Amino acid sequence: MRRLWRAVLDQVTPYEAGPSIEELERTLAIDGLVRLSANESPLGPAPTVIEALRREARRAHLYPDGGATALRTALARTLRVQPEWLIAGNGADEIVSFIARAALDPGDEVLIPHPSFEPYATEAMLGGGAVVRSPLAGYRTDLDDMRRRVTPRTKVVFVCTPHNPASTIVPAGMLLRFLEGLGDDAPIVVVDEAYRDFCDDPDTPDGVALARRFPTVIAMRTFSKIAGLAGLRVGYAVARPEIIDRLNRVRAPFNVNRFAQVAAVAALDDRTHLKRTRSLILAERPRLAAALQARGAVVPPSQANFLLVRVGEQAGPLRQALMKAGILVRDGAGVGFPGHLRIAIGTAEQNNRLLEVWTRTLAR
Template sequence: MSVFRPALDGLVPYEPGKPEEEVQRELGLDRVVKLASNEGPWGPFPAALEALELSARALNRYPDGGAFHLCNALAERHGVTSAHVITGAGADAIIGHLSVAALDPGDEIVTGWPSFISYVLDALKLGATARRVPLRDHHLDLDAMLAAVGPRTKLVYIATPNNPTGTMTGRVELAAYFERVPEHVLTVVDQAYFEYIDEQDYPDAIEEYLKAGHQVLVLRTFSKIYGLAGLRIGYGVGAPDVIEGIAKIRRAFDVNTQAQVAALASLDDEVELERRRSLTAEGRALLAQTLCEHGLEPAGPAVANFLFAEVGDDAVPLFEALLRQGAIVRPLAAFGAPGALRITVGTPDENHFFASALASVRAATT
């Protein structure tokens, strides 16, 4: 008899991609560019690098289990109390903690599909049911998602922008959703790419929904535009009872010292934030043009630091052909889109590298 829960029987362990240097060695390439994981390509902010160096000598000590200084700074930034804020090893960890805190076998979550895979996996691990609602024109269909809510629905996930399609849900649609969602449901608005977006219709879910009294948890991260993906640091903002429920199951020291000090030091550099936002918009436009030139129209309007493109019934052959050219992108079968690729916006040089790789692949197949 297995010691493991039956809910795990249909799941497979996460299979990470190979390191870039290993891909380069195996394929005998001069250069490999990774545009697969929606990371920011510029690394930590200068102030974060300085903070990392200063804190390194204290790494013999356990981290601050409550992330006191970071939580207070985030609370001040968002105009809430520290009781409204929780940190985690990436926003992904908070999704996992919330799932453990909220879901029993037979409970349900609702999400658009394709969307961020952890919403589904973290529910299935606990024996809960994930109701996956098809997108409409690559956008979340909030009306259909509301129709999928039942008496056992605990969580509804709204990723805006949606990963992997890169499309956003606007203010009018979200306001209408919150007017209709049943009171027993906690809505998770995942705004991991919040800082990239400069659209008038894009809402700040903390200001517009949490502070209006809606049952909502808003997720943000330092993994993207802030360049701290390797340190794993994200946070959630919600009502104190929601934060307390999540805190009951999180590990005491799950956010390391380096992550805390780097995130705190990154908060006030608006100039660098705007520089990265502008460069990303330029790079996104270049990548979109590149894809269109080769008959691959990206989903849109895309507003984050990546593009989604349907390339046929099976995206693996194009993924592998690009890999042989040194360009690593993300095939999306695990996200529910087996015929699509996701391409992250890189530096200008990396974007041009991808354009050359795609041109080479297309030339060899036409």
């Protein structure tokens, strides 16, 4: 018999994002379900973004600018790099797949913290790479352990800061020493900063500055979180033009759609909305963390727009009770942290509702 599909697919399970929000509203018969399970923005996109999307609708029949020129130019201005240092992706997800496709030969090693954002391993496997996992030290990325696992076969290293799902950052000094320690023959180091916009720790590294300094660093960011554009899918990478050139060779001609591009440009223009979103997270994050700690949960120091919360055996009952009340949170078991819940920071009102249900459930 002809073997139609690649053997590696037997090792990959389709990404389980769960039912859509619309389907859940229907099955739970709840209008206005609050989804705190996907690390989305509690405020959504800026009104100016919605207006830009409306204006763009009449051009839906025209292919987008394959090179995302306006977006790259706007980002270049914001980040103080040249546009040649940028590539846009259909979400940061797609950037991960570009890197795997462009860099990996069979047997090349891809070093990732474990657990971590699932697509790193999936894309590495699909690219024919061998996944090497470095266990987290508690809730922290263990760069010493990662350094020990770097071999001559290591092609790509993923560092996620803030880490999903652990929510913690890799301190800037430690990351710098790690990169220096890799020397002149360093592998590609992807610094995934999907949640960087929510950091207020002065020790937060700056992936773009690191990409300027180290020739194999790729900083990866997204409009999904801070700009509230998760539904449009737009992310980007910042790296030296030689790297961007390689990534462009595996990119489909029109990978980022027209709406995603105009929305991202409008989002960058609306600094007020970005600031409002950041302020909300920075105000609610410590309040929610303290309230959950007061209720007996263990909450590692989050620098992201979500908390990872250790509740032990209460994880199941709490998640069920919250779901009944119309609030979805992520089961930690699904992201490598059994006995935990991963909870996106909502609006003050949503967080209060969550705390009420929490208190009621624990009192039972």
